[in-house]
Amino acid sequence: MVEWTEEERAFIQEIFSKLKYEVVGPKSLCRALIVYPWTQRYFAHFGNLYNEDAIMGNPEVARHGVVVLHGLDAALKNMDNIKSNYAELSELHSEKLHVDPDNFKLMADCITVVIATQMRSSFTPAMQAAWYKFLSVVVSALSRQYH
Amino acid sequence: MSLTAKDKATGKAFFNKVSPMAEQIGEEVLSRTLTVYPQTKTYFSHWKDLTAGSAQVRKHGLTVLQGVLRAVELIDNLKEGLLNLSELHAFILRVDPANFKIISHNILVVLAMLFPDDFTPEVHVAVDKFLSQVNLVLSEKYR
Numbered sequence: 001m002v003e004w005t006e007e008e009r010a011f012i013q014e015i016f017s018k019l020k021y022e023v024v025g026p027k028s029l030c031r032a033l034i035v036y037p038w039t040q041r042y043f044a045h046f047g048n049l050y051n052e053d054a055i056m057g058n059p060e061v062a063r064h065g066v067v068v069l070h071g072l073d074a075a076l077k078n079m080d081n082i083k084s085n086y087a088e089l090s091e092l093h094s095e096k097l098h099v100d101p102d103n104f105k106l107m108a109d110c111i112t113v114v115i116a117t118q119m120r121s122s123f124t125p126a127m128q129a130a131w132y133k134f135l136s137v138v139v140s141a142l143s144r145q146y147h
Numbered sequence: 148m149s150l151t152a153k154d155k156a157t158g159k160a161f162f163n164k165v166s167p168m169a170e171q172i173g174e175e176v177l178s179r180t181l182t183v184y185p186q187t188k189t190y191f192s193h194w195k196d197l198t199a200g201s202a203q204v205r206k207h208g209l210t211v212l213q214g215v216l217r218a219v220e221l222i223d224n225l226k227e228g229l230l231n232l233s234e235l236h237a238f239i240l241r242v243d244p245a246n247f248k249i250i251s252h253n254i255l256v257v258l259a260m261l262f263p264d265d266f267t268p269e270v271h272v273a274v275d276k277f278l279s280q281v282n283l284v285l286s287e288k289y290r
Contacts, residue, residue, distance in 0.1 A: 109252060117260065
């Protein structure tokens with residue numbers, strides 16, 4: 001089980017309280033698709049991902065970015081049992097979506113970068129540490145059901 | 148994943164813009180590296196103060212950032228241009244190359260934090276590719 005200090009829990013709560021899903025979600029997924037273009041392999045059905053402008057203007061990308069970000073809610077609601085809460089999502093990504101789990105880390109990094117642009121200097125090193133730990137636990141939980 | 152002419156131009160323009168803030172960027176990058184990835188502190192056991200923002204962190208953060216800025220100037224010939232730094236990291240510092248990725252990530256986070264409007268996805272990918280090339284060159288002589 002992951003141990004969280006009171007300070008870490010407070011940091012995570014603070015980040016989520018300031019998080020605008022409809023802004024950070026789309027921006028994060030756009031970044032992943034642009035900065036790590038091989039991730040586009042999972043989104044051939046989204047239509048035009050031909051260049052940066054197409055990706056950033058694509059409504060399906062924007063919509064899905066929000067979906068992905070809300071995927072973090074389960075971890076926020078129950079930080080003491082993230083592993084079991086993600087069993088279903090993990091199986092989905094493995095068995096149905098066939099996503100290489102290395103991509104989870106790329107997505108996590110893009111979410112972090114976008115949050116940094118939004119929170120700026122209030123995203124302190126200590127807060128970043130808590131956030132990195134939180135995302136690492138989620139990424140690990142999502143990777144668990146792969147076989 | 149080599150650098151295109153566009154990557155180089157984008158990277159150069161962006162780093163020229165941000166270079167006046169090298170000291171602050173360097174301090175933030177190293178502070179975050181030591182705080183978020185505590186295993187990196189093992190390379191600095193000879194320092195008195197490893198807390199974010201300490202004098203030693205500020206000084207060394209700037210050293211690291213200046214290395215990056217020098218690499219930008221040598222972007223057309225990183226391998227030869229950074230030969231001294233390659234040898235330094237390989238034979239003297241012997242920093243595990245996994246840590247180069249950590250510093251690169253924190254450079255991206257700090258740039259995003261300090262330049263949220265300029266650090267567009269286009270700039271992000273150019274800088275990420277550039278830093279990956281620098282990391283490759285730095286680990287060139289390891290074995």
